[in-house]
Amino acid sequence: MAPEVAPNPDDRTDYDHSFEQEALPWLDDVYRFALSLTRNEADADDVVQETYLRAYRSWHTFERGSDARRWLFTICRNAFLRTRERARHQVETEDGDVEALASNVEQADGQRGGDERLLARLDLGPALSKALDRLPQPFRSAVELVDVEDQSYEAASDILGVPIGTVRSRLFRGRRLLQSMLLTYARDAGFATAKPRPDDAAPSHP
Amino acid sequence: MTESPRNSSSAADCGPDCAAVLQRLWEFLDGELGPEDTAAFHAHLSLCNKCYPQYNFEKTFLDALAACQCEKCAPYELRCKVASALKSAGFTPVQPLA
Numbered sequence: 001m002a003p004e005v006a007p008n009p010d011d012r013t014d015y016d017h018s019f020e021q022e023a024l025p026w027l028d029d030v031y032r033f034a035l036s037l038t039r040n041e042a043d044a045d046d047v048v049q050e051t052y053l054r055a056y057r058s059w060h061t062f063e064r065g066s067d068a069r070r071w072l073f074t075i076c077r078n079a080f081l082r083t084r085e086r087a088r089h090q091v092e093t094e095d096g097d098v099e100a101l102a103s104n105v106e107q108a109d110g111q112r113g114g115d116e117r118l119l120a121r122l123d124l125g126p127a128l129s130k131a132l133d134r135l136p137q138p139f140r141s142a143v144e145l146v147d148v149e150d151q152s153y154e155a156a157s158d159i160l161g162v163p164i165g166t167v168r169s170r171l172f173r174g175r176r177l178l179q180s181m182l183l184t185y186a187r188d189a190g191f192a193t194a195k196p197r198p199d200d201a202a203p204s205h206p
Numbered sequence: 207m208t209e210s211p212r213n214s215s216s217a218a219d220c221g222p223d224c225a226a227v228l229q230r231l232w233e234f235l236d237g238e239l240g241p242e243d244t245a246a247f248h249a250h251l252s253l254c255n256k257c258y259p260q261y262n263f264e265k266t267f268l269d270a271l272a273a274c275q276c277e278k279c280a281p282y283e284l285r286c287k288v289a290s291a292l293k294s295a296g297f298t299p300v301q302p303l304a
Contacts, residue, residue: 016299020300028278031279031280053291124267132274146236147271148274172232
């Protein structure tokens, strides 16, 4: 197989055309990821603009044939971190605090028997979308990348700049938090009378 | 895997036990297990009526999560801003960006 080459910065037509073909189609994906990082539409807009400007200026470094979306996500995260540094605005909760929060939610959730059937009775889409918006960092980024944007653990690890084990941990805790939020929603919506069966198996995700 | 399991008694005879399957169910659903483990999990889940409901629930949950992406697209105003910023940087599109 012939080696892939980077876009030629001296050939502006080729440079722009390849950028248009390979980078721009991922605008919606980059926007969703930026939104998951910023939790604010105006800030997400700024991060997306910055991401695409950086991507365009660095397009000659992109290896053709590789995953442009993953490349853009990495730039997006870096742009977000730079913006956050500039604004001196702490958006991301410290891991330790959020780990404690996740632990509390899981403990408060208590018995999970019967939860599966409770959730099965919900129209998951709207409730899940709201729960995802409320999911704290750093869990939200891991869930967004793997579950919504279909990135592998390895790709998410590269994009987030953390080990794969950390991605896995954040992802699993994020999912458990989402499920807990959905159960609260289900009970608030009047499904609280569902009684667990004694033989329901509780999942044992780490 | 869309069919319900037929029986449970022999599920653990052909690979991982229920605890191991439930422990790594998300990794299985994420396609993060190797080929041998994946095949063993498939075999177990197709036989085990204890693990299969949990598998079915988690798959429904993850499918719903994946579907969330359809609801959020970059707004038109943002497309215009990105187009304007790129043009200012020298980008010449073949097709209009917004």
